Amino acid sequence: xxxxxxxxxxxxxxxxxxxxxxxxxxxxxxxxxxxxxxxxxxxxxxxxxxxxxxxxxxxxxxxxxxxxxxxxxxxxxxxxxxxxxxxxxxxxxxxxxxxxxxxxxxxxxxxxxxxxxxxxxxxxxxxxxxxxxxxxxxxxxxxxxxxxxxxxxxxxxxxxxxxxxxxxxxxxxxxxxxxxxxxxxxxxxxxxxxxxxxxxxxxxxxxxxxxxxxxxxxxxxxxxxxxxxxxxxxxxxxxxxxxxxxxxxxxxxxxxxxxxxxxxxxxxxxxxxxxxxxxxxxxxxxxxxxxxxxxxxxx
Amino acid sequence: xxxxxxxxxxxxxxxxxxxxxxxxxxxxxxxxxxxxxxxxxxxxxxxxxxxxxxxxxxxxxxxxxxxxxxxxxxxxxxxxxxxxxxxxxxxxxxxxxxxxxxxxxxxxxxxxxxxxxxxxxxxxxxxxxxxxxxxxxxxxxxxxxxxxxxxxxxxxxxxxxxxxxxxxxxxxxxxxxxxxxxxxxxxxxxxxxxxxxxxxxxxxxxxxxxxxxxxxxxxxxxxxxxxxxxxxxxxxxxxxxxxxxxxxxxxxxxxxxxxxxxxxxxxxxxxxxxxxxxxxxxxxxxxxxxxxxxxxxxx
Numbered sequence: 001x002x003x004x005x006x007x008x009x010x011x012x013x014x015x016x017x018x019x020x021x022x023x024x025x026x027x028x029x030x031x032x033x034x035x036x037x038x039x040x041x042x043x044x045x046x047x048x049x050x051x052x053x054x055x056x057x058x059x060x061x062x063x064x065x066x067x068x069x070x071x072x073x074x075x076x077x078x079x080x081x082x083x084x085x086x087x088x089x090x091x092x093x094x095x096x097x098x099x100x101x102x103x104x105x106x107x108x109x110x111x112x113x114x115x116x117x118x119x120x121x122x123x124x125x126x127x128x129x130x131x132x133x134x135x136x137x138x139x140x141x142x143x144x145x146x147x148x149x150x151x152x153x154x155x156x157x158x159x160x161x162x163x164x165x166x167x168x169x170x171x172x173x174x175x176x177x178x179x180x181x182x183x184x185x186x187x188x189x190x191x192x193x194x195x196x197x198x199x200x201x202x203x204x205x206x207x208x209x210x211x212x213x214x215x216x217x218x219x220x221x222x223x224x225x226x227x228x229x230x231x232x233x234x235x236x237x238x239x240x241x242x243x244x245x246x247x248x249x250x251x252x253x254x255x256x257x258x259x260x261x262x263x264x265x266x267x268x269x270x271x272x273x274x275x276x277x278x279x280x281x282x283x284x285x286x287x288x289x290x291x292x293x294x295x296x297x298x299x
Numbered sequence: 300x301x302x303x304x305x306x307x308x309x310x311x312x313x314x315x316x317x318x319x320x321x322x323x324x325x326x327x328x329x330x331x332x333x334x335x336x337x338x339x340x341x342x343x344x345x346x347x348x349x350x351x352x353x354x355x356x357x358x359x360x361x362x363x364x365x366x367x368x369x370x371x372x373x374x375x376x377x378x379x380x381x382x383x384x385x386x387x388x389x390x391x392x393x394x395x396x397x398x399x400x401x402x403x404x405x406x407x408x409x410x411x412x413x414x415x416x417x418x419x420x421x422x423x424x425x426x427x428x429x430x431x432x433x434x435x436x437x438x439x440x441x442x443x444x445x446x447x448x449x450x451x452x453x454x455x456x457x458x459x460x461x462x463x464x465x466x467x468x469x470x471x472x473x474x475x476x477x478x479x480x481x482x483x484x485x486x487x488x489x490x491x492x493x494x495x496x497x498x499x500x501x502x503x504x505x506x507x508x509x510x511x512x513x514x515x516x517x518x519x520x521x522x523x524x525x526x527x528x529x530x531x532x533x534x535x536x537x538x539x540x541x542x543x544x545x546x547x548x549x550x551x552x553x554x555x556x557x558x559x560x561x562x563x564x565x566x567x568x569x570x571x572x573x574x575x576x577x578x579x580x581x582x583x584x585x586x587x588x589x590x591x592x593x594x595x596x597x598x
Contacts, residue, residue, distance in 0.1 A: 029476075030455040030483070032462055037450070084415060089407035108388035109461055112411060116383060116418065117450045123422045124445035127438045135434040139426045142441055146423035151336070151416045156329035162408055163331055177328075184329070 004289035011051045015075060016042060018068045022125055036106050036114040037121075041079045044097035048294075049193040050075050052218075055286050056197025056211050066131045067200050070141060073125040074193055077149050080118035081189075085158060087111050119149075132200060140199055148192035157185025165250070175256050179220065186226070187219030194218075210276050214287065217273035221294050224266040227252035231259060233299065270295050303588035310350045314374060315341060317367045321424055335405050335413040336420075340378045343396035347593075348492040349374050351517075354585050355496025355510050365430045366499050369440060372424040373492055376448050379417035380488075384457060386410050418448075431499060439498055447491035456484025464549070474555050478519065485525070486518035493517075509575050513586065516572035520593050523565040526551035530558060532598065569594050 019041050026034040050071035057067040086093040086101040087108065094104050103111030125131070126142050147153055160181045194215035198208045231254050253262045270291045277284035318340050325333040349370035356366040385392040385400040386407065393403050402410030424430070425441050446452055459480045493514035497507045530553050552561045569590045576583035 024450045028451075028455065028459075029463065029480075030450065030458040033450050033454060033458045080415075084411055087408075087411060089411060109386075110458075112383055112386060112388060113454055113458055116379075116414070117454050119415065119418055120445050120449040120454065123441055124449060127442040127445065129438075135438045139428075139434045139437050139441075142422055142438075143426035146419050146426065150419040150423060151323045151329065151332050152327075155332060155412055155416050155419065156327065159329040159332045159409075159412055160327075164328065181328075 002289065004286055004293060007055070007286055008047075008051055008293070011054055011071075012045075012047050014054075014068055015045075015047045015050050015071065018072045019075065022069065022072050023121070032106070032110065033113055033117055036102055036110045037117050039105060040083050040102050040114055041076065041118065044099070045075070045079070046299075047071075047075065048222075048290075049078050049189060052190065052193035052215065052287070052290065053197045053200075055290070056194045057200045058197075059280065059283055059287065060198060060201035060203040060207060062197070062201030067197070069125055069128060069131045070196055070200060073122040073131075074145065074189070074196065076118045076122035076125065077145065077154075078189060080115040080122070081149075081154055081158070083111055083115040083118070090158075090162065137199055137202070141196055144192055144195060144199070148188040153184055153188035153192075154186075157181055157183075157188065161185055161250075174251075175253075178251050178253065178256070182220065182223040183216070186223050187216060190219035190222060191215040210279070213276035214273050217269050217276065218291060218294060221266050221270045221273060221291060224253045224262055224269070225294055225297060227254045228259065228262055228266070229297070229299065230254075266295055301588065303585055303592060306354070306585055307346075307350055307592070310353055310370075311344075311346050313353075313367055314344075314346045314349050314370065317371045318374065321368065321371050322420070331405070331409065332412055332416055335401055335409045336416050338404060339382050339401050339413055340375065340417065343398070344374070344378070345598075346370075346374065347521075347589075348377050348488060351489065351492035351514065351586070351589065352496045352499075354589070355493045356499045357496075358579065358582055358586065359497060359500035359502040359506060361496070361500030366496070368424055368427060368430045369495055369499060372421040372430075373444065373488070373495065375417045375421035375424065376444065376453075377488060379414040379421070380448075380453055380457070382410055382414040382417070389457075389461065436498055436501070440495055443491055443494060443498070447487040452483055452487035452491075453485075456480055456482075456487065460484055460549075473550075474552075477550050477552065477555070481519065481522040482515070485522050486515060489518035489521060490514040509578070512575035513572050516568050516575065517590060517593060520565050520569045520572060520590060523552045523561055523568070524593055524596060526553045527558065527561055527565070528596070528598065529553075565594055 023038050023041060024034045026038075053071045053074055054067050057063065082096060083102045085091050086096055087103055093101055095101065099105070101111070102114050106114070122145065123142055126145060127138060129135075129138075131141065132138055149155065164181065191212055194211040195208060198211045203211070230252065253265065257265055273291045274288045277287055322337050322340055323333045325337075352370045352373055353366050356362065381395060382401045384390050385395055386402055392400055394400065398404070400410070401413050405413070421444065422441055425444060426437060428434075428437075430440065431437055448454065463476075463480065490511055493510040494507060497510045502510070529551065552564065556564055572590045573587045576586055
């Protein structure tokens, strides 16, 4: 394996351990919610957001338990968003990470509640003194996480994604529109991942800006490749339904650029991402390798 | 109006102002979510939890903008819980605070997302430096809010409430069981309200314990009177459906004690609540009057 692949595999193993530690153990008459939360969070996932957080933190000197806890909090928000997005009233998906979605394995009420519990838990974890000894930094991490996940971030993106066909029926869903949609829906949390790593390591304002430029571009690459995989990907390998966007008549980067055009666009933006970290030399190798990983991913 | 009624009315007016200020204004293609969030949060509600927070804070010397912001954050969590509890997959209620529930006025997806947005916003507000200049106190407020709302608090209570008939079909839903359920579902956030007021005013450990004893008893009174109102109350006056528990065959304080017994029980626990604050003399008058308000409420 490459250095990158080794580090990603390490992160995946570490996240499994730390999530197992911070997720509540089934207990009391409400034990079912702990089971559902663990079912959704453990045993799968690329852990891309935690990886970005940990690598950005490490690049500027922060490692260890605190960064792992912050990464776990971030992953809780990501998993909550998947659970709620999969609900029948949203994207109505039956399979996620290769197994039945929470509302299929349990029921719809548990889907709503397990998502709620993970979102709530994320902030409880991030507030813990083991994340960083300076409460001022923890508060910045919490504030940033809330903003990235809220109405002007991830939730805003999900709203646009769901209601765009209705709200904007007379407007063209052009490149600018879907770029903006994805900057909120996927991009905000990916940017936060890099930013949180920088905050944990008390990186300078300039470093934070470079991390943000990198992650903004990476988020866009992630979404373009998501659209490519939705068209080309194998549902079994992806662990979720593919070609959903086709059926819904949604505008995607593929419908706008065509398949080859979208691949070229992803590659160009990927170069921009690497460029944002060029001044750090080999210190940024892992984050730059992550760009290639996202460009070449099969799921 | 009594002093208590005047202060409650003042709180309601203040909460309307501060919520209007902190809730996002409709903006961008996702404007619908801001409309839904405002629809659910503004123009109604007893604001009992904000009132408790503000009065507890005031009792130990904290007043002004910070306490109001913390109270708004707390109310956001309360409103989110109402929106999600009202969803078809949960309690399936059509009316709340005298108007259609969010999933009725908008749709189910917006019900899920508006709740998510309010829960997220609560932590963003609580992290703001205007809440308290000391980041260490803000982090305590955030941690406490997450715990009170999470799997060992409010969400845990909702899970028990929904699944109890299935999970515990062979067990008696006795007084101990429903007391525990309500201590989580309603009690945890009411206790947090008083505790947050104490934290904001940097009250001593002993004062915090007294506030907690008071609020634990008040929360129980609130739930017993809720059960009484569900049996006796007028749906139009309540602004929501009544006699729902009867139809669901749920154990309530009324089904266990009978109507008169439940009223006697509520009154006894109300006395315990007041007793917890007896040492503060007239400083605690408003919080003690709040016990009578909850005992005598008609909605």
